[in-house]
Each structure stands twice: as structure tokens, then as C-alpha cells.
Amino acid sequence: xxxxIELDGISMKFGDFYAVRNISLKVEEGEYITILGPSGCGxxxxxxxxxxxxxxxxxxxxxxxxxxxDVPIEDRDTGYVFQNIxxxxxxxxxxNVGYSPRVKDMxxxxxxxxxxxxxELVKMLxxxxxxxxxxxxxxxxxxxxxRALASGSKMLMLxxxxxxxxxxxxxxxxxxxxxxxxxxGITVLHVTHDQxxxxxxxxRIVLMRAGGIHESGSPLEMYxxxxxxxxxxxxxxxxxxxxxxTDKSRTGKTTVRLRGGKSVKAARSxxxxxxxxxxxxxxxxxxTATEGLKAKVLSVVFMGTYWRVRTVTETxxxxxxxxxxxxxxxxIGSKVYLxxxxxxxxxxxxxxxxxxxAIRLE
Amino acid sequence: MSLFKKxxxxxxxxxxxxxxxxxxxxxxxxxxxxxxxxxVTKLLTEWGVVSDTLGNSEIMSLIYGAVGNxxxxxxxxxxxxxxxGIPMAWIFVRKxxxxxxxxxxxxxxxxxxxxxxxxxxxxIFWGVPADGVTIPGLGxxxxxxxxxxxxxxxxxxxxxxxxxxxxxxxxxPNYETAAMTLGASRFTAVRTITLPLFRAGLVTGFILCFAxxxxxxxxxxxxLTLMGDETTFFTGPTFIAFMKEMDPSVALGPMIVISxxxxxxxxxxxxxVKRIMIRIKLPVTKVWxxxxxxxxxxxxxxxxxxxxxxxxxxxxxxxxxxxFAYLTQPILNVDYGQLLSSTGMSFLVAGVAVVFxxxxxxxxxxxxxxxxxxxxxxxxxxxVNIPLIIPTTALGFSLALFWGSLGTGGIISVILVILxxxxxxxxxxxxxxxxxxxxxxxxxxxxAMTLGAKPLQAFSKVLMPIIKSSxxxxxxxxxxxxxxxxxxxxxITSDVNTVPVYITExxxxxxxxxxxxxxxxxxxxxxxxxxxxxxxxxxxDKSA
Numbered sequence: 075x076x077x078x079i080e081l082d083g084i085s086m087k088f089g090d091f092y093a094v095r096n097i098s099l100k101v102e103e104g105e106y107i108t109i110l111g112p113s114g115c116g117x118x119x120x121x122x123x124x125x126x127x128x129x130x131x132x133x134x135x136x137x138x139x140x141x142x143x144d145v146p147i148e149d150r151d152t153g154y155v156f157q158n159i160x161x162x163x164x165x166x167x168x169x170n171v172g173y174s175p176r177v178k179d180m181x182x183x184x185x186x187x188x189x190x191x192x193x194e195l196v197k198m199l200x201x202x203x204x205x206x207x208x209x210x211x212x213x214x215x216x217x218x219x220x221r222a223l224a225s226g227s228k229m230l231m232l233x234x235x236x237x238x239x240x241x242x243x244x245x246x247x248x249x250x251x252x253x254x255x256x257x258x259g260i261t262v263l264h265v266t267h268d269q270x271x272x273x274x275x276x277x278r279i280v281l282m283r284a285g286g287i288h289e290s291g292s293p294l295e296m297y298x299x300x301x302x303x304x305x306x307x308x309x310x311x312x313x314x315x316x317x318x319x320t321d322k323s324r325t326g327k328t329t330v331r332l333r334g335g336k337s338v339k340a341a342r343s344x345x346x347x348x349x350x351x352x353x354x355x356x357x358x359x360x361x362t363a364t365e366g367l368k369a370k371v372l373s374v375v376f377m378g379t380y381w382r383v384r385t386v387t388e389t390x391x392x393x394x395x396x397x398x399x400x401x402x403x404x405x406i407g408s409k410v411y412l413x414x415x416x417x418x419x420x421x422x423x424x425x426x427x428x429x430x431x432a433i434r435l436e
Numbered sequence: 437m438s439l440f441k442k443x444x445x446x447x448x449x450x451x452x453x454x455x456x457x458x459x460x461x462x463x464x465x466x467x468x469x470x471x472x473x474x475x476v477t478k479l480l481t482e483w484g485v486v487s488d489t490l491g492n493s494e495i496m497s498l499i500y501g502a503v504g505n506x507x508x509x510x511x512x513x514x515x516x517x518x519x520x521g522i523p524m525a526w527i528f529v530r531k532x533x534x535x536x537x538x539x540x541x542x543x544x545x546x547x548x549x550x551x552x553x554x555x556x557x558x559x560i561f562w563g564v565p566a567d568g569v570t571i572p573g574l575g576x577x578x579x580x581x582x583x584x585x586x587x588x589x590x591x592x593x594x595x596x597x598x599x600x601x602x603x604x605x606x607x608x609p610n611y612e613t614a615a616m617t618l619g620a621s622r623f624t625a626v627r628t629i630t631l632p633l634f635r636a637g638l639v640t641g642f643i644l645c646f647a648x649x650x651x652x653x654x655x656x657x658x659x660l661t662l663m664g665d666e667t668t669f670f671t672g673p674t675f676i677a678f679m680k681e682m683d684p685s686v687a688l689g690p691m692i693v694i695s696x697x698x699x700x701x702x703x704x705x706x707x708x709v710k711r712i713m714i715r716i717k718l719p720v721t722k723v724w725x726x727x728x729x730x731x732x733x734x735x736x737x738x739x740x741x742x743x744x745x746x747x748x749x750x751x752x753x754x755x756x757x758x759x760f761a762y763l764t765q766p767i768l769n770v771d772y773g774q775l776l777s778s779t780g781m782s783f784l785v786a787g788v789a790v791v792f793x794x795x796x797x798x799x800x801x802x803x804x805x806x807x808x809x810x811x812x813x814x815x816x817x818x819x820v821n822i823p824l825i826i827p828t829t830a831l832g833f834s835l836a837l838f839w840g841s842l843g844t845g846g847i848i849s850v851i852l853v854i855l856x857x858x859x860x861x862x863x864x865x866x867x868x869x870x871x872x873x874x875x876x877x878x879x880x881x882x883x884a885m886t887l888g889a890k891p892l893q894a895f896s897k898v899l900m901p902i903i904k905s906s907x908x909x910x911x912x913x914x915x916x917x918x919x920x921x922x923x924x925x926x927x928i929t930s931d932v933n934t935v936p937v938y939i940t941e942x943x944x945x946x947x948x949x950x951x952x953x954x955x956x957x958x959x960x961x962x963x964x965x966x967x968x969x970x971x972x973x974x975x976x977d978k979s980a
Contacts, residue, residue, distance in 0.1 A: 125617055126617075127613055127616075127617070146733070147613075147616045147617060148616045148617075148619050148620055148621050148622075148729075148732075149619075150617070151619070152617060153617065153618075154613075154614065154617040156610050156613075156614060158608070158610060160608060160610040160611055160613075160614045162611060162614075162615070162629050163633065164629070164632045164633055173615065173618050173620070173628075174618035174619050174620075177615070177618065177619050177620040177621075177624050177628070177728075178619050179724075221614075221618065222617070222618070225617075225618050225619055
């Protein structure tokens, strides 16, 4: 596969503030990438730069190997779907979707056949004569996507396209979008702050933080093998416990000592004996046993498909774990013994500025 | 405080609130609407003089000429305002540049000038004034018709730019961006998306500018006097002002006829404009990509901005400020006593009128904003526009007839002038407050009441602080509008000497330099006052 979009050292400065700083990224043709990150991390800025809505302060944008940094927005041929949808309220759906061919001065019959084709693709053709205000949010967003694709663009920027919609519509629409763009071979950059959405639709997740790319990888890699505490914390849920490395086996397996002296076996790591560390373990990898880390149950919450139990351990850490809905739940205040699936743990070097700083969201 | 508590407690009572709202509406209808159009009933009660006038072809041709001048000037001026106002609104809303704040303040300045002053300034700048004016001018404009257009542009242009900006701010900028990602050039995006969404703003701007131009008396009259055309060239309002000087037995008939014609035409216009503006089909189907592209890139957009700002500078600001050229002349002996007493009178009239507007305007504004979709809400909304569109001279004449039985002279004349000024400033205050309240989510007040606030508290502690800056903006607008008004004051009574009336008298008697110096002093007083109001009200809240 060829590289479709390449970012080379992109920075975007507003006043003295860098919204994004020195970002380089290659996107393969037909790839579905989600740009994930907390609010204000610069993810929307990045796709606005790619679409040509903003000219970057530094760096180059290349599409199909051509430098397009100075090509004006109307010639970029990059579809863009806005969070607030932005269908033109003074035009019906047919005119909205046909806008791009129309402003490119295509003959009227071509314009009409193009808008018919794309409305059909998103299954909205039966509403062609309606105005945006008469549709639900999800329907409007489908039309907005049809409008963006009707420009014939092979790239689509989605700016939190689902965040204004109802929960169920959001879930259905995200699979619809993925099916559609995969069928048409479109390269997608999808901005979201919803990690579940990112994991379920993308080929690759780019995790951004404070204007830079923090980490990237396939959803499975990012979930199973996060390279940083922030990634472990932001993608999925995790328990983080401060500790010190006390022993390493010849194969690299690590033993750590939690606060208060309790010893726990963990997975392989690069750390040396005596290093200050943090171990991360996902709630679904924590089990109860007859012995282990002693903990007191603080709360039990029904999550729909499982129970979430929150405990405070003898080491004064909060640890959550899940139990399936057909099991008996522990009494609040009762004692349990917790063990971790040691292969599923991750051992990170303890950050110098502290754990709170490492997982801070803004 | 205990009084506030008492009122606060009874504000919980639905009947009390209804009574208060009823009172506000009654005041609005009885003191503002009915007197404004009372003159129409004179068609019946004074049919004798009216039919005499209608039979007098000489007078009638003067009246038709005056009305024709008024409406055609207002129309041309409004169209020019729209054409040059649209790019200017764009500059204000969508662009950020150094000095934007100053440009913003500068643009409102002509609104603070009494129009009588503008009349002098503009004629000296563009024209060839009568003998006795010692300041050199351009001498470009000699026809009174053209001069009126140049003059009226100055005090209507800010209204147009303000109304257009207000609407543009509400139009999602993403529409244009979306259009451009779809391949439209900026010009095409604006033409096909933003302009069609713009109509509501155009209607408001159109009505405001048209009405302002239609009703302006003082500046127009002074400009004509300076040009020596005041007895040969009339607009509707100057005709009324002219007749007012005549013997009442001769003047009554023509004054009634022209007032009724102006009022009826203005009302018809108000009704038609909305319909026509909404119906008009802009040519949006066809696009011309290459033309759009040429106009969007390179020199064209820059040229458009330069022309817009140039127009503001050369056609609006420079002629308005030209009167300051008189400062280069030797200082004359000005009758400061007269000037001060008339200034005091102007401030008294404007101050009382504005306070009255705010007290009785807020309940009506709140009702309109919160009941926009009910019949009553729409009715009030339309009624509020009436005093705005009626030429103030006709309004003043109507008012004088309505209250005439009270007699004139002394305190009664002052009260009548205040009532008159209340009529045409009331819509400005109500419009501003309505606009602001509509922006505020009603759930704020609801939350306050779920927390135990009584309706009055919810209003005074929650809504009021949010809309405060709009109330002040409306009040300043109304105050300056009242300060600058000549026509209504003259039409109501000749006893009350406000500043514009005083300046008009100076001009009529040929004391141009003295009039100019008085004007400059008045402008300075206005600015000091406006900045003082801003400084006091902005203290402590930078966001306002």
C-alpha cells in the first residue's frame, strides 16, 4: 500500500500557544485512523491542517507524495465532516449532497446523479427533498458524510462526528461509517475522545497528548501492550499501583514490592532491581483467591454485563475488579484476597513528576 | 432593602406579575403607540381643512415632491448602505486585526453626533455653502438631492453594519468552511450559503436605515439652509418643520395630509419589506467557479476590504468630523449661558425618556423574547417597530395634536417633548433587550427558582447581570438618538429649547461659526458622557 498522507514536522501556533507541535505521521492509502486524546490535545487542529482549513506554522503536508501545504482549501479535495454537522440549512438534502459537483460547475444532470448515488449509499435517498432541520442528528450526520464523499475525495476527515448523537445511534453509525469507507477505499482520519469508539472502528489509533503524538498502534497493541502509563490509563480502564522492583529473573520476569512490603509477581520488563515502578493491571485481569493481596470491598456496581467491585487494599491502593453477573457479589466491607494475572500486568518506570502528572488529561 | 424584599415576596404572585405586565403594555399602547398615529383620526375630525388642502394643487405638488424625495432618498441610501455594509460587517465579525477595537468605536461615533451638527459638517465638506462659512470645502456636491444622500448615509450606515454584524455572528462559520472543503471558493461559499441565511439581518437593517433616513429632520433642514435651498427643496419632515413656522390656520391642513401620507406609507412599507425580502430569490443556482475564484484570491478580497474601510473613512467619518476644522478659526464669543441651558434641557429630556424606556420596556421585551411564537408576542413585536418607522416629525406633530388639549407652555411642553422622545427611543431599548434575552437560556432562571429564588430575584440576580451590557448599549443608543433629535422636538412645541433646536436657530440666523463651536462643545460633552457611562458600567467586569 502506498502512503496517502504524510505529515512532516507539522506545528501550529496560535499566538504563543502551540496547538500541535512537531508532528510527523504517515497514513497508508485506505487506512482508517482514529486520533484519540483528551480535550484540547490538538487533535482537531491536526485534521484541520490536513484539510487545509488552517495553514500550519511549520512543516509540510504531503498527499500522494505532493506537497500541498500551500494549496488553498477549496483545491485540497479533502472531505471534512464537522462535529456540529453543518449541513446548509437553506438547501434540501439533494442540494446539500450535490453542492460539491455544483460549485465545480458540473452539468446539472451529473450533479443530480452524483447526489442520488451518495444519498443512496447512506440510505437517505427517500428523504432527498427534506431540509436538514427535519432530520434527526444521526440522519443529518449520514447526509453530511454523503456530502463530503460526493466531492469525489479519497480522503475523509471526521471531526468527532458522533459525539453529538444519542448513545445507540452513535454505536450503529460508527459501524456504518467504517463499512462505507472501506467499501469505497477511502483514507480516514477520525478524531474522537471516546476510546471505545476508537478501538472498535480503527485500523490504527494515534494517541495525542498536549499537542504531540504520544503513542500509536493497532487497537489491540494499544490495549494489551501500552508503552506508557498514559496510554494504559486512557485506553481502556486500568489499576495503577506504585511499587519498587525487587527481583528480576533471567528471562526478565519482574517481582515488585508494593507499598507496605507486599510482594507481587509481574510480567517482563526492562527495569532493573531497585527501580521505582508502577504496575498496571486491567480490572478484568484481577481475580479473587484464598490468599493474595488483602483488600476491603468499598462498593459493588452493576454495569449491565458485569459487576464492578471497588476495593482498597492493605497497601492503601484502590483496585477494581470485575465479576460476571451470574456470580454472587461480596458484601460491602467484607475482606477479599486479590491476585493479578501476572502476564497481563505491565511494569512501567515510575514517572519522576509523579503518577498524577503522568495521567493528567489536559 | 426591605422594600425590595416586599416586592420580591409579592413577585411570586402570578396575578401581581400579570398586573405589572398589563401596566407595561398599557403604557406602551396608550403613551407610545396611540399618540404616535393619532394624527390619522384628524382625517375625519378635520376633514374641512384636509379637503381644502387636497384641492389645492400647488400645495399638493409640494407635498408629493417632498414625500417622493423622502422615500427615494431613503431607498437609495439604504441600498448603498447594504452594498458597502455587507463587506464591512464581514470585516468586523470574521476578521481579527490590530486596531479593530478602535475602528469599532469610530464607527459608532456618528451616532453620537446630533444630526444637526452632521448637517453643517457634511455641507461644508462636500458642498458650496452659502456666504458666511469661512471653512473651505471640496465643492463637489451642489445638488441638494445628492447632498441629502451623502448626509443620510452617515447616520444610517452604522445601523446597517451593526444589524448585519449581529446576524453574521449567529451564522455558523463552519458553513463557509464546509463549503470550501467541498471545493467552493470563498466568494461562492458566501454567495450560496451565507447570504441566503442573511435575510433576517437585511430586513432589520433595511427597516432601521430606511426609517432613520425617512424621519431625519434636523440635519436635513440645516444642510438645506446652509445650501440656501430650504424654501425650494423639501423632504417630508422638513416640509412639516417648514409649515410649523407658518400661521396655524394655513399650516394645519398640509401638515395633517403630509403626516398621514408619511405614516401610512411607512406602515405599508414595514409590512411589505419582510414579505418581499423573504420571497426574493437570490440567483444561487448557477455558480461561476472561475469568477468566484478570481474574486476570492489575490488582489480582489484585499481591494474589497480597502474599499470598505476607505468608504467608512472618506464618506462617513471624514465628513462627520470635518466640523472640527472650525477649531482653526479664531474663537468666537459664544453665548455659553444659552448653550448650557439648552444642553441641560437636552440631557433632562433624553435622561427621563431613557429611564422611562427601560422601566416600561423590560417587561415588554421579556415577554416578546419568551413568547416569540405566540400571537400576542408577535403582535407586540410588530407594534414595537411602529414608532421606529414613523417619521419623527409626523410623530411629534401627531403627539402635539393628541395632547394638545392639555395646553402648552412651561412644564407641560417639557413633558410632551419627553413623551415624544420616549416614543421613538422606546423601540431601540426594547429591540436591544429582546435580542439579548433571546440569547440567554431560560433554564438559568428556572434553576435559580428551583434553588428558591422568587421571580424578581431570579431576574435581578441571574438574568439582569447577563443582559446588563445590552441594556446599557440600548440605553446609550436611545440617549444619543434623543440628544440628536430635532424634528420631533420642533413639531411638538416651539417652547422647549434643546441643543439641536438651538443650533438650528443659530444656523437660520446665519451665525454659522457660533453654531459650529456649539456643535463641537456638544460633541465633546457627549463623548465625555458616553465614556463616563462606559467606565462606570464596565468597572469590574471586563467581559461586558
